[in-house]
Amino acid sequence: DIQMTQSPSTASAFVGDRVTITCRASQSITNWLAWFQQKPGKAPSLLIFDASTLETGVPPRFSGGGYGTEFTLTITSLQPDDFATYFCQQYHGYPFTFGQGTKLEIK
């Protein structure tokens, strides 16, 4: 199985800051990676797929990058609504594994 490792596990930032979350795969997944946002008590919401393609309706302050085994999710100019938990997921091959999550907290 492909292991996905996210860092950091927790991040603290101010409104207006820029934050980058990293996701590493245990083997190459080319660009078959998605990023999800989840708020407490809610289902995950797809932000980015194919490593860098923004899902319809997602604000452009969110961006994704990377290829192979290392990927990033960057949020520029953090808004209050962005404080949530973020997960990466690989879909290069089954089982489609998730990273352990990054909780983004307001400072």
Place this chain on the structure above:
Amino acid sequence: EVQLLESGGGLVQPGGSLRLSCVVSGFSFSNYAMSWVRQAPGKGLEWVSALSGNGATTYYADSVKGRFTVSKDNSNNTLYLQMNSLRAEDTAVYYCAKNPDSYGSGSSQYWGLGTQVTVSS
């Protein structure tokens, strides 16, 4: 509008069984693969199972293989997850999600609200 609604969760004793359902609307159910993803209390997301659009191909996480069975009824637009030999570690919110194609590749754009499964004596 795409909608997914899970049901069937509840409290069950270890070793028991439950069948989850996910009723969908707003898209051609037979043309899309579907997935189940779960989240234990305070934990991250765990992919559980997937089923191709035609129902012919199934995928399972090692943690549930041999105990869970995914199936679908295209006439009723319903996805199922039959869960047998349940363990305490199966306690989680279970989400169903729509895949972007019929084969099961790609990430899930649409998710249900989830149904709670609690395994405890």
